[in-house]
Amino acid sequence: MARKAAYHHGDLRRALLDAALAQVEDEGVAALSLREVARRAGVTHQAPYHHFADRAALLGALAAEGFGLLLRSMQTAQAAVKSGARARLVAAGKGYIDFALAHPGHFRLMFRPELHQGAQVPEGGAAYQVLVDSVAAAQAAGEAPGGPPGALVTLCWSVVHGFALLWLDTQLSTETTRKDAQAGTLAMLDALLAGAAPGAGSGTKRR
Amino acid sequence: MARKAAYHHGDLRRALLDAALAQVEDEGVAALSLREVARRAGVTHQAPYHHFADRAALLGALAAEGFGLLLRSMQTAQAAVKSGARARLVAAGKGYIDFALAHPGHFRLMFRPELHQGAQVPEGGAAYQVLVDSVAAAQAAGEAPGGPPGALVTLCWSVVHGFALLWLDTQLSTETTRKDAQAGTLAMLDALLAGAAPGAGSGTKRR
DNA sequence: GCCGCGATGTAGACGCTGTCAAGTTGGACC
DNA sequence: GGTCCAACTTGACAGCGTCTACATCGCGGC
Incomplete structure (x- = not known):
């Protein structure tokens, strides 16, 4: 509920977050300064300190909001899939990468804990839980290999997280288009999970 | 060749790089300032500008040196393995993660291109080539699944890159020890590659 | 042998930053 | 209508990267 603000400015806290996010997205987090954010919001350089300690x-x-958006992106991508448990797992990964590539600055910021000293984010846990549940469901359905679930969760997370950052931070970009690379990587992950699954299970897509 | 310096200071360039690396490792790259580096090296704040443009x-x-170390770490890890082609591929991944977790600040810096505007690094290409060659060898030996080699390369790279950064940047750490998590993830990768391989191939380690 | 000159390092300044301290404004409530 | 406190302003400080100008060291040509 909150119902704060609307004093002088209207909702400065929101305006500051929006301005900061815009600056992070087009200049990068390193180039973000509180004074510039304040300037964009039309207030003095000290005003932000009444809404944020530092x-x-x-x-x-900003990172906390990002985890909420990440969670929604994963859920949206999963909702588009009805078929199998493994397909839903891969879809969650697609949602993860979609968010990261659509909001590079925001995504990078979220995984730079030294910038926002241990800001705890429940949405982060929720997004992780989506992954854990999807892996468990795929394993239960016999559509993913057995073995320790924790290791499989970590591997799937590593794949999508690593792909997103490599695409954003390296010259990986030169090879193909973004959509092709993403689809190719996810298809390979799907095939590996299918191939090593205890049940037979044909890969969902094979060309 | 080279044989520069040894004028006033001795080898200020080397000293600056060492001081900067030390500071990056214990404070993080965000906290690194040229002035502090100069102070550590015992020179004035302007001296570094005779060795580095900015x-x-x-x-x-620093990033360029890091890619050299990364390459060596991968080669060292591979050299310890004689057996199969897939085992050598996984070993390269182990070397990658080993380096990242042993030198977190250095590793993160290397993959933050906005900090060192497009400094081209041949060692980076060489490390990538090790991965490409290992994947090709594993596929040729029938110890890894077929399909487009590019997609498999990207997936393997994503796994190790993602794992390293997740371990460094999230609270993933709470679950198990570093060695266990790393070994578990690599074992899972190995199993997936083995399970989806055209040839039979039993997983190297299964418990 | 010495001398000039470029490579190396020093000194000071500028505008930028984050943050501390103190003053001002204006809406909400009694 | 008066009071209070959150919201915001103003001013200051140290530290940062980088620019310009100056001092010093030692090698190569005469």
């Missing part, structure tokens, strides 16, 4: 607190709030 | 150039040189 720079890290603002970035922490 | 902050980005120093970080670029």
Whole structure:
């Protein structure tokens, strides 16, 4: 509920977050300064300190919102899939990568804990839980290999997280288009999970 | 060749790189300032500018050295394995993760291109080539699944890159020890590659 | 042998940053 | 209508990267 603000400015906290996010997305988090954010919001350089303890607190709030968006992106991608348990797992990964590539600055910020000293984010846990549940469901359905679920969760997370950052931070880009690379990687992951699954299970897509 | 320096200071360029690396490792790259580096090296705040055009150039040189170390770590890990082609591929991944977890600040810096504007690094290409060759060898030996080699390369790279960064940047750490998590993830990767391989191939380790 | 000159390092300044301290404004409530 | 406190402003400080100008060291040509 909150119902704060609407004093002088209207909702400065929101305006600051929006301005900061815009700056993070087009200049990168390293180039973000509180004074520039304040300037964009049309207030003095000290006004932000009435809403955020310091720079890290603002970035922490931004990161928290990011995890909410990440969770929704994963859920949206999963909702588009009805078929199998493994397909839903792969779809969650697609949602993860979609978000990361659509909001590079935001995504990178979220995984830079030194910038927002340990801002705890429940949505982060929720997004992780989506992954854990999807892996468990795929294993239960015999559509993914057995073995320790934790290791499989970590591997799937590593694949999508690593792919997103490699695409954003390296010259990987030169090879193909983004959509092709993403689809190719996810199809390979699907095939590996299918191939090593206890049940037979044909790969969902094979060309 | 080279044989520069040894004028006033001895080898200030080397000293600056060492000081910067030390600071990156214990404070993080965000906390690195040229002035502090100069202070550690015992020179004035302007001296570094005779060896590096600006902050980005120093970080670029540091990143370049990092890729050399990464390459060596991968080669060392591979050299310890004689057996199969897939085992050598997994070993390269182990070397990758080993380096990342042993030198977190250095590793993160290497994959933050906005900090060292496009400093081109041949060692980076060489490390990538090790991966490409290992994947090709494993496929040729029938110890890894077929399909487009590019997709498999990207997936393997994503796994180790993603794992390293997740381990460093999230609270993943709470679950198990580093060695266990790393070994578990690599074993799972090995099993997936084995399970989906055209040839039979039993997983190297299964418990 | 010495001398000039470029490579190396110093000194000071500028505008930028994050943050601390103190003053001002204006809506909400009694 | 008066009071209070959150929201915001103003001003200051140290530290940062980088620019310009100056000092010093030692090698190569005469």
